[in-house]
Amino acid sequence: MNQPSQPKRHGGAALLCVFFVLLLLAAAGRAVSYFSAAAASDIACPKWLASLADYGAELIAALRVAVGLGALTAFAYRGRKIAPPFLLCLAAAFLDYAARFVIDSLSGNLGDYGTIAVFWLLGEFLYETVFTAAGLWVILSMRRRFREADTPRRRAKFAPLIAAALAVLPYAVSRVLAEIWYLVSFLLTYSGVTSTEIASIVGSFLRILAIYGAFGMIASRAAARILLRRDGRA
Numbered sequence: 001m002n003q004p005s006q007p008k009r010h011g012g013a014a015l016l017c018v019f020f021v022l023l024l025l026a027a028a029g030r031a032v033s034y035f036s037a038a039a040a041s042d043i044a045c046p047k048w049l050a051s052l053a054d055y056g057a058e059l060i061a062a063l064r065v066a067v068g069l070g071a072l073t074a075f076a077y078r079g080r081k082i083a084p085p086f087l088l089c090l091a092a093a094f095l096d097y098a099a100r101f102v103i104d105s106l107s108g109n110l111g112d113y114g115t116i117a118v119f120w121l122l123g124e125f126l127y128e129t130v131f132t133a134a135g136l137w138v139i140l141s142m143r144r145r146f147r148e149a150d151t152p153r154r155r156a157k158f159a160p161l162i163a164a165a166l167a168v169l170p171y172a173v174s175r176v177l178a179e180i181w182y183l184v185s186f187l188l189t190y191s192g193v194t195s196t197e198i199a200s201i202v203g204s205f206l207r208i209l210a211i212y213g214a215f216g217m218i219a220s221r222a223a224a225r226i227l228l229r230r231d232g233r234a
Helices: 003-041 047-078 083-106 114-148 152-157 160-166 169-189 195-230
Strands: none
Touching: 003 047, 003 083, 003 195, 047 083, 047 114, 047 160, 047 195, 083 114, 114 160, 114 169, 160 195, 169 195
């Protein structure tokens, strides 16, 4: 009599677990970001430490997005309702940006730019919302083809772990395009680019590809694999 309710409890527990992990990553990202800003403004702190913390903060932020997309993949391929995990991903993102605003306000970093900061953070939140939705579209498209496939070989091409990895691509590509836009603006403004600046430009692109591309795909696959194994499907 109790067996039919078990999947719901399992799904609810997984949902709460995912939300907890996303909130934990958001908190860790804020803490590392705050340390990065403090280290950068402290002349006694080594520059490499501030730079390392900056990389760490960006890595954790990318990890939060990737874990959310991996979770969405697992829930979609399970056949569960996709709206709850999607909304929780957005809630975690909103709390992350809200915490950033509160921390900057309390630390006095905003000054007279509080209103501008609010609109900027809302823009960042909407940006993440759009590309999380784009990732979800990739997942649902892959799931549809997975279900329509008539052979195991075709189904393997649209397997959940592949969908989880591909779901990260819209967000990663958007970061690359944003960097290209910045580069074009820079080249139109300045002339005589030095070798040091060229190295910095190349490093920026490699950083985006590594963090939002390769690392994001690995993290999303890992999150989907863990959740699917809980359900006995991976």
